[in-house]
Amino acid sequence: xxxxxxxxxxxxxxxxxxxQSATLYTAVEADVFAHFAHGPKTxxxxxxxxxxxxRGTRIFLDALVAxxxxxxxSEHYANxxxxxxxxxxxxxxxxxxxxxHQRSGYLNWLHMDEALxxxxxxxxxxxxxxxxxRRNFKPDELRNFILGMSDIARMSAQHILDAVDLSPYxxxxxxxxxxxxxxxxxxxxxxxxxxxxxxxxEVVEIARxxxxxxxxxxxxxxxxxxxxxxxxxxxxxxxxLSNIIHSYGPENNRKxxxxxxxxxxxxxxxxxxxxxxxEDRSGPPFSLLFAxxxxxxxxxxxxxxxxxxxxxxxxxxxxxxxxxDITPQxxxxxxxxxxxxx
Numbered sequence: 001x002x003x004x005x006x007x008x009x010x011x012x013x014x015x016x017x018x019x020q021s022a023t024l025y026t027a028v029e030a031d032v033f034a035h036f037a038h039g040p041k042t043x044x045x046x047x048x049x050x051x052x053x054x055r056g057t058r059i060f061l062d063a064l065v066a067x068x069x070x071x072x073x074s075e076h077y078a079n080x081x082x083x084x085x086x087x088x089x090x091x092x093x094x095x096x097x098x099x100x101h102q103r104s105g106y107l108n109w110l111h112m113d114e115a116l117x118x119x120x121x122x123x124x125x126x127x128x129x130x131x132x133x134r135r136n137f138k139p140d141e142l143r144n145f146i147l148g149m150s151d152i153a154r155m156s157a158q159h160i161l162d163a164v165d166l167s168p169y170x171x172x173x174x175x176x177x178x179x180x181x182x183x184x185x186x187x188x189x190x191x192x193x194x195x196x197x198x199x200x201x202e203v204v205e206i207a208r209x210x211x212x213x214x215x216x217x218x219x220x221x222x223x224x225x226x227x228x229x230x231x232x233x234x235x236x237x238x239x240x241l242s243n244i245i246h247s248y249g250p251e252n253n254r255k256x257x258x259x260x261x262x263x264x265x266x267x268x269x270x271x272x273x274x275x276x277x278x279e280d281r282s283g284p285p286f287s288l289l290f291a292x293x294x295x296x297x298x299x300x301x302x303x304x305x306x307x308x309x310x311x312x313x314x315x316x317x318x319x320x321x322x323x324x325d326i327t328p329q330x331x332x333x334x335x336x337x338x339x340x341x342x
Contacts (some may be wrong), residue, residue, distance in 0.1 A: 020067060021102075021106070022106075023060070023063050023064065023067065024067070024069070024099060025099060025100075025102075025103040025106070026060070027060075027064060027069070027087075028087065028096050028099045028100060028103075029100065029103070030050055031089070032046070032050070032064070033069075033079055033083045033084075033087040033088050034088055034089055035049055035050075036070070036077065036078050036079040036083070036088075037079070037084075037088050039078070040073065040076035040077060040078040041076065041077060041078075042075050042076055042077070043057045043058035043061050043075070043077065044057075046061065046077070061077050064077075065077070068080055068082070069082060069083050069087070070083065093154075093155075094151060095148075095151045096151070097143075097144050097147035097148040097150065097151050098144075098148030098149075098151040098152060099148075100144040100148065101141070101144040101145045101148035102148075104141050104144065104145075105293075105296075105297055108121075108122040108296050108297060109296060111296075112292075112296055115295050115296045116295075119295075120299055121295075121296065121297055121298055121299050122296050122297070142202060142203070142206075143206065146178050146179050146203055146206045146207075147179060147206070149178045149179060149181070149243070150178070150179040150181045150210065153178070153179070153181035153182055153185075153242070154181055154185070156182075156242070156273070156326070156327075156330060157181055157182045157184075157185035157186070158185065159326040159327060159330065160182070160271065160273065160326065160332065161185060161186065161189050162326075163324050163326050163332065164271065164324065164332065164334065166186060166189070166190055166193070166238065167190060167192075168237075169190070169193060169237045169238035169268075169269065170192055170193055170194065170237055170238075171193070171194055171195075171196070171235060171236045171237050171238065172186055172187075172193055172194070172195040172196065172236065172238045172239075172240060173195075173196050173198065173232060173233075173236040173238070173239045173240070173260075173263055174195060174196070174197045174198065174240045174242075175198050175227050175232070175239060175240065175241050175244060175256075175260065176198065176199055176227055176241070176242075176243075176244045177195075177197035177198065177199055177207065177240070177242075178199060178203060178206075178207065179203075179206055179207050179210045180195075180197050180207035180210045180211050180214075180220070181210065182240055182242055183195035183197055183211075183216075183220065183240075184210065184211060184214045184216060186240075187216050187219055187220075188214070188216075193219075193238075194219045194220070194221070195219065195220050195221070196220070196221040196222065196223060196233070196236070197211075197220065197221075197222050197223070198222075198223040198225065198227050198232060199223075199224070199227070200224065200225070200226065201224035201225070204222045204224045207222065208222070227256070227259070228248075228252060228255070228256060232259055232260070232262070232263040233263060234262070234263050234264075234265075235265060236263050236264055236265065236268060237264065237265050237267065237268040237269070238264075238268060238269050238271070239260045239263060239264055239268065239269070239270050239271070240271050240273070241256070241257075241260060241270065241271070241272045241273070242271075242272075242273040242274075243273060243274055243275075244256070244274070245272065245274050245304060245309070246274055246275060246290065246291075246294055246301050246302065246303050246304070247294065247298050247300075247301045248298075248300055248301060249300035249301070249302070250304075250308065250312075252300070253304075253312055254311075254312045254315060254316075257270070257272075257312040257313055257315075257316045257318075258312075258315070258316040258317075260316070261313075261316040261317055261318060261337060264337045265337070265339075266337055266338065266339025266340055267336065267337065267338075267339050267340050268336065268337045269334060269335070269336050269337075270313065270318060270333075270334070270335045270336075270337075271332060271334055272309060272313075272332065272333040272334075272335070273326075273330060273331070273332050273333075274303070274304070274309075274330075274331065275287035275290050275303045275329050275330065275331070276303070276304060276305065276306055276309065276323075276331040276333070277291070277303050277304065277305055278305065279305050279306070279307055281305070284328050284329045286328070286329040287303045287329050288303070290303055290329075291303040306323050306331075306333065309321070309333045310333070313333065313335040317337070317338070318335035318336065318337060318338075319335060319336050319337070319338050320335075321333050321334055321335035322334050322335075
């Protein structure tokens, strides 16, 4: 006998999920958590600092307490540990840029039926591409997206470094490298390594800022352009393709993997990281929902199985690849170009 009460509550939790997202988006946009970085505050103090209505502010802060992002003692509110570690700008696990990026695509999810009817990305304006297409980002949306990728990549880069021995490699090509977070982490760990980052010109400018702040300017080079169309150069012994294939369809991914193969020296390694799904597409849950995100926000994106990825590396000429799971949703496919390393 099914527990109807439990089942209905689960359905209602899903139905109300947007309320939690909207509350978090508003708090991050207003930089609420920075106001508690130096100690507890009352709702009246926060209302004055933000120029908000006092009653509305109190209701809003109580909602953040309900979400366990803030804590409350008498009339004073304070950051929870999760807010202190992940939502205060400059904190070790800061996720604010990513949250702002997610907010920019929020309304598109309300028009999912359009994507399901057409098989194409949702557009808010007939003359505009959706924000997921970096060529058409507004400047502030682009920055949120690229730095949001950095919010994720700081931890992911360490996972890769812990899972794969990169000590033999000297010349890294980071394809679609965004803010340069992976390259920075790889070079920090391996003193012998230099990096070339390939991304669109406006993205490269953001990457230069991050690389300069990391003190690695002399070990980084850049190729501003479209990696689907422009030459990648050659002479690399390590190519990173991180969270790129989910934005493209199978044919474009096949072409991109072949370009990576051609850019590598014999004996070089391709590290492909993405939200790779089970062969029967039964999981992981995050990756299946992310495929829906790609349907809504890109013209051709999806998430793929190891067999699909292997078919691209096989066709390009790579040797047999191997899978490495680094988190429940983030997985690696490692494939070497045949021949002796130079």
